[in-house]
Amino acid sequence: MFLPARETQNARQKFEERVSADGRFASYARGRLSYFLGRQVLTFIGAAILGFLVSPQLGFAALLVALFGEAVDCFTLRAFVRRGNYGRRAQQASIATAAVQATTISICVWLGWCATSGPEARFFAVVYMCGAVINAGLVYPFHRRATEARLVVYIFAIASLFAMDGLTGRGSQGQLIFDFLATLMLGYMAYTFIRFVLRSHNKRIVMERDLIRRQHMLDQSFQTLEARAREARQLAMVAANANDSVIVTDREGRIEYTNASFTRVSGYTAEEALGQLPADLLNSPNTDTEAIAAIFKARDIHEPVRMELINRTKSGEDIWVETNITPMVDDDGVVQGEVAIERDITQAKRREKELADAKTAAEEGARAKAQFLAMVSHEIRTPLNGIIGMSDVLLSGSLQKDQRETVQTILSSGEALLTIINDILDLSKLEAGKMEIETIPFDLRAQLQGALALVHPLAEEKGLALSLTFDDLPADEFLGDPGRVRQVFLNLMGNAIKFTKSGGVSARVSIATGPQGDEIRIAVQDTGIGIPEDRLAHIFAAFAQADGATTRHFGGTGLGLAISRQLARQMGGDIDVTSAPGQGSCFTLRFRTQAAASAHKAATCKATAGIAGIPADIRxxxxxxxxxxxxxxxxxxxxxxxxxxxxxxxxxxxxxxxxxxxxxxxxxxxxxxxxxxxxxxxxxxxxxxxxxxxxxxxxxxxxxxxxxxxxxxxxxxxxxxxxxxxxxxxxxxxxxxxxxxxxxxxxxxxxxxxxx
CATH class of the missing domain: 3.40.50.2300 (Response regulator)
Structure with a gap:
């Protein structure tokens, strides 16, 4: 019979509680109470015999004395049992009551011994005392101290009686020796009996403890077997219902189990697969020989292996599978077979190839785009070099006013075309993530003032007022990309001038200090046509302006703001805009920077413009x-x-x-x-x-x-x-x-x- 682990553990715990000192005392107390009437049978018989041999009065007196001792002992034990008190104090009290009970029995024996001088009374007293000793020995395994107290009282009583007879000369010497030897013989018999009882009890305890231990071990083994069986059933259910193919082979590598997914993927039924070698059944001429060699190598050293390879189905179709082969090893380390789990990854391989082809096509497209942009840049910049360069040469000479205006128009048109080309190239680099932002010391005031000077002629032509204000800007240099800051600022100023007919354009520069460093803010405010609220986000898209009429009236590619915002974001900031139709617009450039007070000034060139800095005889x-x-x-x-x-x-x-x-x-x-x-x-x-x-x-x-x-x-x-x-x-x-x-x-x- 197999018990649940909890019941076995409870039985073991109860046993240990029962054989403990408190548990043995509890058994002693309950046993003394249970066998109270059984013990009184001997008491009544002894009293009756004493009454018959001596006198009824003496028998009745002995009965009362014996019952008194039993009452003291049993009532005390009954109180302990009711309260469930089996501790040390209760045990000590029970020793005292046991001594009282033994004393009353000794008094009864003394009455029978002294009541008559005949040998029959002394013999009866010795036998009665021997019975009391045996009765005390029965509870020795449960309450050793109480038994020892009784035995001490009994031995003292019988020894006193023999000593008294010897001293008073009561009875003959032969009779006295005979009674003494008879008492010793009965005492030895009582000792042998008590010893047997004790050994039997101890042996029974050992056997019971061993039985409980074996039962516990047996229950654990059963539960382990049951758990393994349950796990085996669950694994069998998992294997049977798994989406992946499961193949189990024996020691010789032959198939002994396949699940339903194996049949669905490979086309082979379980009956067709049983006893076959997986390689003979599934390998294709296209299966990688290195993969096969790796599988055999892992099998030889009893190691798991995982790889992707090509299998062939029953219909002759090649499929890609991801296989995971694991050896099955028993407790002795002997390989009993292998478990192979295969997943059909044909679709994943196709998608992988499609993605690779798409990536290659995208890279080819990017290379083609880069080559095209490089070619366009080269082919357009080459004639522009002549147009702008020759216009620059002409403007450096003496020209009449109308000739200068004509050459200036040619130069402006060439520069406008160059701006468009630069915008297209910048946008391409930004989209490809190849735009690099420098971090060098530069003079922000000088950069912005220089950029303002470039757009000043455009503002003068339209009669617009220009202003540049610095709000508490330190005189120190800043770390950043001066070229990109200048580019974005020029774009914002150029747009503001282009879309403003009257009034003016103002730029205000401020700095805000935060936990992430300093942030420069450049707000460009104009009094131009403004932008509707629903078009504010649209203007930052590439090739977009507020509307088609704006494009036709003012021109432009619509790339400037898109490039400027991306540049601002690469510099750790952004461009914000607020506007209303007819009330102008305010574009705010924000970018991260920090003061470069300790940075060295850039080396001054030998000449920034003009021929004076060039050696006259240079070749x-x-x-x-x-x-x-x-x-x-x-x-x-x-x-x-x-x-x-x-x-x-x-x-x-x-x-x-x-x-x-x-x-x-x-x-x-x-x-x-x-x-x-x-x-x-x-x-x-x-x-x-x-x-x-x-x-x-x-x-x-x-x-x-x-x-x-x-x-x-x-x-x-x-x-x-x-x-x-x-x-x-x-x-x-x-x-x-x-x-x-x-x-x-x-x-x-x-x-x-x-x-x-």
Missing amino acids: ILVADDNRTNRLLLGKLLDKVKPGLIFAVDGIEAVEKFRSEGPDLILMDMSMPRCDGIEATRLIREIEALEPAPAVPILALTANAFASDRDRCLEAGMDGFLTKPIRRRDLFAAIAEFAPDQSQTDRATTALKTAAL
Whole structure:
């Protein structure tokens, strides 16, 4: 019979409570009360015999004495049982009542012993005392101290009686010896009986404890088996109802179980699969041999393996499965078989391929877009270089008023077209996440004042008032990207001027300090046409303006605000707008920055504009395949024309470098036969063989991407000029990189020596 774990534990706990000191005393007390009447039978018989042998009065007196001792003992025990008090004090009190009860029995024995001188009375007293001893020994395992108290009283009583007879000479000496030996024999019999009772009790306790322990172990084993059986049933249900295929193989690797999903996926029924090797049943010619080898290797070392491979169904169709094969090992470490769980991932593999193809197509599209934008930028910037550059040359000369206005119109149109190209390129870079924001010290006041000077002529043409106010702005430099700040500010100011017919445009600059650093706020307020509330969010979308009429009337691509907002967000801020039709608009640029009080000032260029900073005898090699570009550079560098050397491709540029020994090279990136990147590498290799200083090389390119700048610098170029080239930018770059006269002399001497 198997008991639940709780019942077994309760039985074990009750047993331990029962064999404890308190538990044994409780059994003693209840037993003494239960067998009260049974013990009185012996008492009545003894009293009757004593009454018959001596006198009824003596028998009745002995009965009363014996009942008195029993009453004292039993009433005391009954009080303890009622209160459930089985503690130490109760046990000590029961020892005293046991001694009282034994004393009353001893008095009865004394009455029978002394009532007559005949041997029959003494024999009766000894037998009665022996019965009392045996009765006391029965409860020895339950209350040792009470039994010992009774035995001490009994031994003292019988010894006193024999001593009294010996001293008084009552009875013959032979009779006395006979009675003493008979008493010893009866005492030994009582001792043997008590010892047997005690051993039997202890043995029974040990056997009972062992039985309970074995029962507990048996119950635990049964529960373990039951749990395993329940787990096996649950696993069987899971396997049978799982969406994944489950295959169980034996020690030889042959299939001994498959679930319903296996039949659904592979097409093989359980009967067809039983006894087969999974490899023979499922492997396809397209199954990866390395995957098969990995499975066999894991099987040899009894390790689990997980992989993806191709299986073939009963119909001959190849499917992708993700398989997880785990060995089944018993408690002795012996492999009994394997469990393989396979999931059909054919659809996932198809989606994975589709995503990979889509990613490849997207990357190809991005590359094509980048190449297209680079080509458009190059092809448009090249003629724009001539238009803007030549217009710049004409404006630097003496022109009549109408001629100057005509050239200025050409220049403005070219710059407008350049702005559109720059906006498209900026938007492309922002969308691709390739726009880089610099963090350098710059003078915010100077940048904004310089930008305001650029739009001042536009405001004067429309009769608008311009103002720039700084609210408690520190005089320190700030860390940030001055070019992007200037770009966004110019866009906001340009838009404000464009959409304002009368009144003015004001810009107010303030700074707010917060836990994340300083935030610059530039609010551009105009008195223009305003924007309806439902169109405020729309104006920041690419190629969008407030409405179609605005586009037709004022023009523009609708890219400026979209680019400006994205730039502001990349700088840790944003652009907010408030407006109302007919009441003007207020655009607020916010961006994160911090004071750069300890930053070093940027090095001042040798010349920022004009020809004064360029050495008069400098020799400049211009490498450009476009005739218009060469003509433009010749016009721009007219003051140093005797020192100009021209090359139409990279090969000629390297040859002219060898033969002419220029002080500075202006190198176009895109040229036939050998482009500017390769020509620069060849020149740097030549210089590596000579002790002379390296000649500065400045890139001239119509490509405006940051990657183009990086390629130039990696090839060994020193600077980067983007077409269209402005006179002031060109002069500033030449002045910055032009070597001093001593370096020029050393370089020329070294090259002439190498040529010889």
